[in-house]
Amino acid sequence: MTQVSIGSDLMPHPTYASIEVKNDQISIAAAQNETITTSTDDLLHDDPETAIITRLRQEAQQHNLKFIGASVPQQYYPTLLSRLWLQEDIVPFANTPGHDHDLAEQVRAIRSRFDEEDRARVELGPDREVLVSELVTLEDYQQDASAEDFALVQTLAQEFAGKRLAIINATPQGGGVALMRHALIRLFKLLGVDAHWYVLIPDQDVFNITKAKFHNVLQAVAHPDTVLTHDDMQLYDAWSARNAAFFEPVFKQADVILIDDPQPAGLIPFIKQANPGAKIIFRSHIQVVAYLADQPGTPQSVTWNFIWDKAQHADLFIGHPMKMFIPACVPVEKILYMPATTDPLDGLNKPLSEEQMSVYMQLFDDILAEAGQTPLDKERPYIVQIARFDPSKGIPDVLESYRKLRDMLERQGHTLPQLIIAGNSSIDDPDGVPIFNLIRTMLESELYAPFAHDIKVARLPHRDQILNVLLRKSAVVLQLSIKEGFEIKVTEALMKGKPVLAYRVGGIPLQIQENVNGFLVEVGATTEVAERLFTLLTDKDVYAAMSKAASDLANPDYLTIPNAICWLYLSLQLLRGVEMNGQYQWVKALATQDYQGAQEEAIA
Numbered sequence: 275m276t277q278v279s280i281g282s283d284l285m286p287h288p289t290y291a292s293i294e295v296k297n298d299q300i301s302i303a304a305a306q307n308e309t310i311t312t313s314t315d316d317l318l319h320d321d322p323e324t325a326i327i328t329r330l331r332q333e334a335q336q337h338n339l340k341f342i343g344a345s346v347p348q349q350y351y352p353t354l355l356s357r358l359w360l361q362e363d364i365v366p367f368a369n370t371p372g373h374d375h376d377l378a379e380q381v382r383a384i385r386s387r388f389d390e391e392d393r394a395r396v397e398l399g400p401d402r403e404v405l406v407s408e409l410v411t412l413e414d415y416q417q418d419a420s421a422e423d424f425a426l427v428q429t430l431a432q433e434f435a436g437k438r439l440a441i442i443n444a445t446p447q448g449g450g451v452a453l454m455r456h457a458l459i460r461l462f463k464l465l466g467v468d469a470h471w472y473v474l475i476p477d478q479d480v481f482n483i484t485k486a487k488f489h490n491v492l493q494a495v496a497h498p499d500t501v502l503t504h505d506d507m508q509l510y511d512a513w514s515a516r517n518a519a520f521f522e523p524v525f526k527q528a529d530v531i532l533i534d535d536p537q538p539a540g541l542i543p544f545i546k547q548a549n550p551g552a553k554i555i556f557r558s559h560i561q562v563v564a565y566l567a568d569q570p571g572t573p574q575s576v577t578w579n580f581i582w583d584k585a586q587h588a589d590l591f592i593g594h595p596m597k598m599f600i601p602a603c604v605p606v607e608k609i610l611y612m613p614a615t616t617d618p619l620d621g622l623n624k625p626l627s628e629e630q631m632s633v634y635m636q637l638f639d640d641i642l643a644e645a646g647q648t649p650l651d652k653e654r655p656y657i658v659q660i661a662r663f664d665p666s667k668g669i670p671d672v673l674e675s676y677r678k679l680r681d682m683l684e685r686q687g688h689t690l691p692q693l694i695i696a697g698n699s700s701i702d703d704p705d706g707v708p709i710f711n712l713i714r715t716m717l718e719s720e721l722y723a724p725f726a727h728d729i730k731v732a733r734l735p736h737r738d739q740i741l742n743v744l745l746r747k748s749a750v751v752l753q754l755s756i757k758e759g760f761e762i763k764v765t766e767a768l769m770k771g772k773p774v775l776a777y778r779v780g781g782i783p784l785q786i787q788e789n790v791n792g793f794l795v796e797v798g799a800t801t802e803v804a805e806r807l808f809t810l811l812t813d814k815d816v817y818a819a820m821s822k823a824a825s826d827l828a829n830p831d832y833l834t835i836p837n838a839i840c841w842l843y844l845s846l847q848l849l850r851g852v853e854m855n856g857q858y859q860w861v862k863a864l865a866t867q868d869y870q871g872a873q874e875e876a877i878a
Contacts, residue, residue, distance in 0.1 A: 355410075
């Protein structure tokens with residue numbers, strides 16, 4: 275990637291590093307494109323970790339570099355890795371044993387872990403286990419947790435010793451489920467929990483079915499004529515059988531297996547055959563329109579009955595905390611509630627310096643330029659909706675609300691904000707490109723063309739810091755989903771002090787305190803959306819109060835440590851043979867209640 279000029283800024287050169295400390299000297303091999311340079315200097319600081327960071331900063335400033343990834347000596351693991359990630363925004367790696375003597379070889383190995391666009395590759399093992407990056411320490415997580423929660427997660431991890439948890443889903447990146455699993459496995463490793471995450475063997479024909487005829491049909495956003503056919507069922511069942519044969523060793527080794535969403539639900543009967551003693555938990559992450567799934571003959575009923583025929587063999591059914599998402603055929607004793615969660619230390623949420631944010635905003639402008647769009651005007655505010663390009667995300671309503679807002683602001687002579695609609699894609703999501711193209715077509719219409727230059731639409735690469743910065747720099751965050759399970763981008767926006775304006779659907783009302791840290795509007799009420807946006811953009815007192823409330827009231831139960839508490843607690847209860855009798859209870863509340871005495875003792 276060569277250095278490019280955007281506006282008056284010069285993009286720094288993406289660079290990779292390998293570091294060695296030996297004989298009171300620091301050596302750094304830096305790789306830029308195909309060129310590797312090595313420099314050695316005396317160690318002039320008592321603290322080698324601080325000296326390494328200082329040297330990297332100096333190199334970056336003197337030569338206009340942006341270090342993307344770096345490997346460090348084993349003796350400084352893991353605290354230096356954490357400092358590189360959280361302070362310097364560098365993806366860290368521990369030096370490969372046996373290669374410390376060859377820095378050039380080591381830096382080539384680091385470079386190979388990123389693609390041609392300098393994005394970290396998600397690595398899979400030969401058994402399709404997702405190899406999650408090690409970025410932070412357990413102490414880093416402790417700072418973002420209550421003393422009670424931190425004590426509880428440690429207690430549960432100790433009690434789970436000697437047992438194995440396996441998680442299976444469809445994709446290692448793209449969307450909230452994958453983000454949650456990266457964070458969960460990362461924390462589990464720090465806690466010493468034997469947990470492993472695997473992804474299914476991909477099949478695009480099957481993914482076309484699971485997106486259009488599972489996901490979209492269950493959310494009632496598909497065309498009414500979209501129905502799961504017998505041929506679709508046969509194709510899915512054959513694919514499930516192939517995956518089951520591949521993952522049979524995983525089934526046999528696991529004590530507890532978590533099945534994420536409908537895509538891997540077909541594995542459940544095979545798990546029961548391969549390992550009858552294993553406990554199985556089915557986790558539904560989407561807004562199932564249950565009343566339609568309960569009506570015989572509807573497309574939702576056809577799809578749900580096909581999935582439930584397999585999922586019914588799971589020991590527990592975990593859903594978002596909304597009863598309307600769960601069809602009547604699911605036994606109430608199996609049903610428990612958990613919210614979606616986000617990680618305070620990952621690329622989506624960790625604090626970034628102004629200099630670091632400037633780099634990512636420039637990268638965003640570069641993405642816009644490649645798509646034939648003009649750069650973002652940094653002198654004017656912008657409204658943002660971050661979501662996958664999906665029929666359920668209400669993007670036409672976003673455009674219409676923005677059009678009406680502009681009319682209101684123009685009439686009163688206010689500054690006109692810009693609009694950003696952006697999101698990632700994933701391998702099991704065939705809707706992304708058609709929805710993206712639909713938006714571009716709408717912007718060329720007579721209604722939107724006059725101000726289309728102020729609407730930035732981007733399918734973003736999997737570089738979470740871009741989304742992080744787009745949220746942090748925004749004025750207001752929209753989430754106009756017309757169907758939604760539990761939109762974690764709402765939580766992430768609130769954590770950054772951003773008022774959120776959303777439709778009153780699914781689990782979103784559980785995340786927003788109406789008229790306190792955001793506004794809730796009925797689906798389709800685009801005029802009201804525009805009016806609420808007008809208030810936030812023109813009334814400084816209202817905005818300041820909502821912004822403060824957003825960060826102050828962000829729910830700590832929507833973070834990674836509470837998520838880990840829930841999964842460990844459920845696993846232990848199942849393995850102990852405890853009758854859970856779910857009855858729509860919140861898992862976190864049950865865990866806190868059952869372990870209250872142990873928490874108090876650990877804190878004392």
